[in-house]
Amino acid sequence: AQSVTQLGSHVSVSEGALVLLRCNYSSSVPPYLFWYVQYPNQGLQLLLKYTSAATLVKGINGFEAEFKKSETSFHLTKPSAHMSDAAEYFCAVSGGQAGTALIFGKGTTLSVSS
Amino acid sequence: DGGITQSPKYLFRKEGQNVTLSCEQNLNHDAMYWYRQDPGQGLRLIYYSQIVNDFQKGDIAEGYSVSREKKESFPLTVTSAQKNPTAFYLCASRASGSSYEQYFGPGTRLTVT
Numbered sequence: 001a002q003s004v005t006q007l008g009s010h011v012s013v014s015e016g017a018l019v020l021l022r023c024n025y026s027s028s029v030p031p032y033l034f035w036y037v038q039y040p041n042q043g044l045q046l047l048l049k050y051t052s053a054a055t056l057v058k059g060i061n062g063f064e065a066e067f068k069k070s071e072t073s074f075h076l077t078k079p080s081a082h083m084s085d086a087a088e089y090f091c092a093v094s095g096g097q098a099g100t101a102l103i104f105g106k107g108t109t110l111s112v113s114s
Numbered sequence: 115d116g117g118i119t120q121s122p123k124y125l126f127r128k129e130g131q132n133v134t135l136s137c138e139q140n141l142n143h144d145a146m147y148w149y150r151q152d153p154g155q156g157l158r159l160i161y162y163s164q165i166v167n168d169f170q171k172g173d174i175a176e177g178y179s180v181s182r183e184k185k186e187s188f189p190l191t192v193t194s195a196q197k198n199p200t201a202f203y204l205c206a207s208r209a210s211g212s213s214y215e216q217y218f219g220p221g222t223r224l225t226v227t
Contacts, residue, residue: 009154032214034214034215036218041221041223042221043118043204043219043220043221044119044157044218046215049215050211090156090157094213098163099157100208101147101172102214102216104149104158104159105156106154106155107156
């Protein structure tokens with residue numbers, strides 16, 4: 001069965017610092033992997049996705065993630081944090097029921113201080 | 115603009131009452147999903163539908179019901195049997211043949227007292 005673990009429910013960085021949000025997955029089949037962002041009281045917005053093409057995936061707002069099969073990881077990074085990056089971030093893997101539903105991690109809240 | 119709409123944004127009900135949450139999409143997507151979000155628990159799948167007139171239970175379907183009479187619409191009813199209905203509810207859709215990414219509506223925050 002597929003599963004996702006996000007390490008760290010809360011990450012705090014200073015403006016301009018590197019952002020690193022960790023995600024490890026478990027999947028019995030080659031996975032599709034996703035990162036979503038959620039601002040307070042809003043829906044989820046797709047940041048980026050891995051679909052077995054390039055292992056380094058670039059997304060919106062300067063975020064990128066690297067798929068590492070040997071480590072079963074898909075960590076999200078951004079070289080320089082901005083105040084507007086403060087939000088909750090969810091990692092998700094495909095292959096849930098009937099192969100279409102996504103399985104989400106519990107989320108990581110990113111705080112950015114000035 | 116194409117997208118998913120959920121209404122209302124905030125909903126308040128008394129315990130013991132059924133309540134229906136609306137979800138409409140104009141993306142022409144075949145599959146639609148309902149998730150429940152509680153603080154620190156991520157998103158949990160309630161129901162999903164891959165085609166009109168067909169739907170399947172997710173991980174936490176007890177106390178909920180759905181219908182899919184039209185491709186564009188996938189309403190969720192929270193029944194009085196749901197023991198802890200206060201939560202943020204998110205609707206999503208997915209295009210057939212896509213690489214599984216889902217598009218989300220803005221959510222409905224339900225408070226039951």
